Amino acid sequence: MSLEQYYEKLKEEYIERTPISGRAFKKAAKYLAGGETRTVSYYPPYPLTIESGRGCRLIDVDGNSYYDFLNNYTSLIHGHANEKIANAICDAAKKGTAVPAGMEEQVKLAELLCERVPCVDSVRFCNSGTEATLFATRAAKVFTGKNGIVKMLGGYHGTTDMMEYNVTPPVMDYEHPQNMLIPKPDIRGVSDKLAEEMYIVPYNDLAAMEKVLSSHADDIAGVIVEPFLGAGGVIPAKKEYLEGLRALTEKYHVLLIFDEVQAFRLSEGGAQKKYGVIPDIAAFGKIIGGGLPVGAVGGRREIMEVFNAAGKDPVTQSGTFNGNRATMAAGYAALMQYKQADCDRLEQLAIRLQTKMEDAIRSVGMEGCVTRAGSLMNYHFIKGIPRNYTDVTRENKDLCKIIHLEMLKRGIFLAPRGLIALSTPMDESVIDICAEAFRDSLVSIRKIW
Ligand SMILES: Cc1ncc(COP(=O)(O)O)c(C=O)c1O
Structure with a gap:
């Protein structure tokens, strides 16, 4: 049986x-265009409809x-329905x-x-990570009076026009x-006219960054970067890379913007606290809203002052639901x-899962690895360890789709692209169930491939 036939059977x-x-x-x-309302939720033949979630469990x-x-x-x-957050x-709703x-x-x-967050002297809230970036x-x-932004090849920062450049180029x-x-x-x-203001560099490559900054620093306002490439495959950066970015942005008088939307979970003060590399500004989202829609931008006081409505020529930062009570209370309860x-x-749980999954890949004689940043990880069926977007594009995507359905069959809900995110209700026994399901999935595939 071919992989394609096996996928059809699954x-x-x-x-x-x-x-x-x-x-x-x-x-x-009939009522939602395409039957769902979030591109990433769709996978063939159709996404599950979830009845409820509690802790680390979901019921369809x-x-x-x-x-x-x-x-x-x-x-x-x-996880879901945490009592204090609920x-x-x-x-909040009653008030x-x-x-x-x-x-x-x-x-x-x-x-x-x-x-908690080293770079943050003050913040402004919004409703999504997209708005935060x-x-x-x-x-x-x-703040800088310049328009250029440097962005990583394969870096995802939400869905504004500028951030939709070179996320998944063919x-x-x-x-x-x-x-x-x-x-x-x-x-x-998305307008291609913004290309004039965009500079794209490969992740984990300081020489490429220096080349762009040394030639265009007069036009560049900031470098936006995740402390690991999240949607791009959970590709970690070394501390030295982040330190190098800090040094280069200082050298060329360009602001360093950390996108901590995913990375904030790396420590109680985000990735910047974990690595000791302090950006000028940071964007937040996801876990700081306790499960409700949220975004925030925070940074050095003099930069954040551009939003001060009482200041001279302030930048509008509006949003009807910015800082709504329910999100604020949920976020506070989550972070506490x-x-x-x-x-x-x-x-520690993530390291346990990563080790067991990599053992499983080796034991069935496949080529692959599991990349990890804190409690997030992503499996890749690829030779060697990916360091950037170009490496990730070489992986066997068909295998990822198949494993996704194999894992669902075994009661494990994860992303079709192989992304895994842990939550605090999990313990070692749950981790081992996931690792076992992964091993069994690979063994099944190996029987036909
Ligand atoms: C690193 C990063 N930045 C920004 C965003 C956009 O956040 P949101 O989906 O809340 O708009 C995401 C979403 O996945 C993200 O992973």
């Missing part, structure tokens, strides 16, 4: 196991249960969720971020990887339960 089994989800998707397709409408190893694409640090949301005025809950969460780059442009020609560095939007509907000891425990 899809048939999936349809048999999930008839109610199948019907729910058909109904959804057919009654199948899963361990959730995706946690809403890394954003639920405490109570905080209910209390009224949104008013165009100050609310104490905003200041509590802002104070916590200022205390938008406002972070905008602040950099206004690999036209492996002999000429330089082609992938020409600034271009990946998706239709996520201290350094919790990050460390999750990292």
Whole structure:
């Protein structure tokens, strides 16, 4: 049987196991364009419909249960329906969720971020990581009076036009990887005119960064970078790389912007605290909202002052639901339960899972590895260890799709692309169940391939 036929067989089994989800998707397709409302949620034959979640478990409408190893694409640090967060949301809802005025809950969460995150003297809230990176780059442009932004090849920072450049460019020609560095939007509907302001460099490559900065520093406001390449495959950076970025941006008078939307979970003060590399500005999202929509931009006081409405010529930073009470209370409740000891425990669990998964890959004689940053990881079926986007594009994507369905069959919910995110309700026994499911999945595939 070919891999393709095997994939077809797995899809048939999936349809048999999930008839109610199948019907729910058909109904959804009448009212939601494409049957869902988030591109990343879709996979063939159709995504599950989830009835409920509690802790690290999910139940679908057919009654199948899963361990959730995706946690809403890394954003639920405490899994589902955490009692303290749920109570905080209910209390907030009873007091009224949104008013165009100050609310104490905003200041509590802002104070916590200022205390914990080294670069943050003050913050502004918004409603998504997308908005956070938008406002972070905008602040950099206004503060420096320049328009250029350096972005990593394969770096994902949300869905604004500028950030949709060179996220997943097609690999036209492996002999000429330089082609992938020409600034271009990946998706239709995004203006290609922004290319003038964009500079694309490969991740983990300080020489390439220096080349761009030394030639264009007069036009460049900031470098936006994740402390590991998250959606690009959880590709870690060495501390020296981040230190090198800090030194180069200082040398060329360009702001360093950390996108901590995923990376914040690396320590109680984010990746910057873990690595001791302090950017000028940072963008936040995901876990700081306790499971509700959130974003925040924070940084050095003099940069953040561009948003001061009482200041001279302030930059508008609006958003009807910015700092709404429910999100602020949920975020505060989530972070108060996520201290350094919790990050460390999750990292130990992640190392255990990574080790067991890599053992499994070796034991079935496949080529592959599991990359990891803190409690996030991604498996790759590839020779060697990927260091950047170009490396990741060489992996066997068909295998990832198949493993995804194999894992669902075994009660493990993770991303079709192989992303795994742990949550605090997990313990060693849950980790071992996931590792076993992964091993069994590989053994099954190995029987036909
Ligand atoms: C690193 C990073 N930045 C920004 C975003 C965008 O966040 P949001 O989906 O909340 O708009 C994401 C989302 O996955 C992300 O991973």
